[in-house]
Amino acid sequence: MEREFICIICPNGCRIKVEYEGTNIRNIKGDECPKGKDYIKNEITNPLRVFTGSILVENGDFSLVSVKTSVPIPKKYLRKIGEITRRIKVEAPVEISQVVAFNLLNENIDLVATRKIEKKKSLSS
């Protein structure tokens, strides 16, 4: 079977034409770098995406902290992780790269913070 993919790894967005049977790539055209080949391999076996979103912060100088998965995760889990991020909270302060949720869906999916949030300054101090 032949299909055109748009690579999402970088803003070049290469259009890659692939001939493949199941998970076996026969011919690949239009990729400008090795990352494109890896992307295609994943795309026809197990498409991976980085989830990004935000979760509530308690006692922080902002009410939300942005988060992402520590590594790309199977695409099929994106919506489920979205549901979870609507329920969970974290206590300020939060540092960039701090793990804010572990082993979600028992699939070893961790969320890390992508913004620094300081503790809210109390009015008395």
Add this chain to the structure above:
Amino acid sequence: MQEREVIIIGGGAAGLAAAVACQQKGIEDILIIERGDYLGGILQQCIHDGFGLEKFHTSLSGPEYAQRYIDQVKEKEIPFLLNSMVVSLTPQKEVIVTNYRGLRHYRAKVIILAMGCRERTRGAISIPGARPSGIYTAGVAQELINLKNYMLGEKIVVLGSGDIGLIMARRLTLEGAEVITVAEKLPYSSGLPRNINQCLYDFDIPLLLNHTVVDIEGNGRLSRVTIAQLGKRGGIIPGSKRKIDCDTLLLSVGLIPENELSREAGITLDNITGGPQVDERGQTSIPGIFACGNVLQVHDIVDNVSLEAEYIVEGVEEYLGGKLIKGQEIKVELGNGLRYVVPQKMISLKDTTFSFRVNQPGEKKILIFKDGKKVIKKKFLRGVNPAEMIRVKLSSSELEGIKTLSVKLV
């Protein structure tokens, strides 16, 4: 009146990169003036990833990308003002700033314009119909959801396929809303192909090209929009109108460089880019006032904003050292196939990076630079797309001795 060597208006991606680059060149007396209550500007609400691939060779979210610069600003103790709005800029490079302490006056040797851009609104595209709540520009929606913790609605239609609209379609889906469709007036998307793939196709959200919203209904809250297909000349195709029940309409219909201050100072603007006309060092029509980032031209990739800021600071350094010598001015003549070029003119023939946007999508194109009839450089482009800025560097040796400069796409 306080004196500063360099004043940077705007503490977003462009302003931060310019400040750090100035500091690295040994310019110590800098002041960043930021209107918002944090540094980083729009990056802080762009919580998706994919930033920094060129600059840092890794994929970062917007806040992470911003933090890399904020850390440097804080480490080098570069002064900045928050919640401070520049309300006046003069050709003598005097600025008036207003904040909670009142008004402050500054005069600088160099001003760097880094005010970014703002969104076009419903008014700019004149959609007829009722005026209910539930209509947002995509960037405002992004701020409300990602920073302010407000959910917008449950059934969403997006008009315009700019990158922010595409990214918000995904974001709203992951927050549990139903994004019914993205309608785009043009026959091609104005967003990057990778965003159409990972924001729409991944979630089975249809992209309707040659479609627009022609009516809005709702009493209090938006209840329904009418979309229609457009013919080749832009008119509505009879019988193509379709009503869609929804409670929210997002507009992602273009960005406008924010140049009220530039205009007040008398800086010459470019009608197409909406930004100042500049020379190869990013200097505007007023010597000592430079521009970079989205206030100069709307970028698609933040890495290019940072690179542009660093690049114009070379000109700032030369200006402060009295070395930015104005030679014979050469206007860059724009030929077929190209919508704009930055810089618009050259006053010296140093290594120069040119930015372009094309008029329409195409494949296998060649960008040709000429001096009169003599070809200076050719660049082959596998595919071109109005959504993707083209950047080409010409070296001083390629530019040496030219009397004119024209560029076209064939």
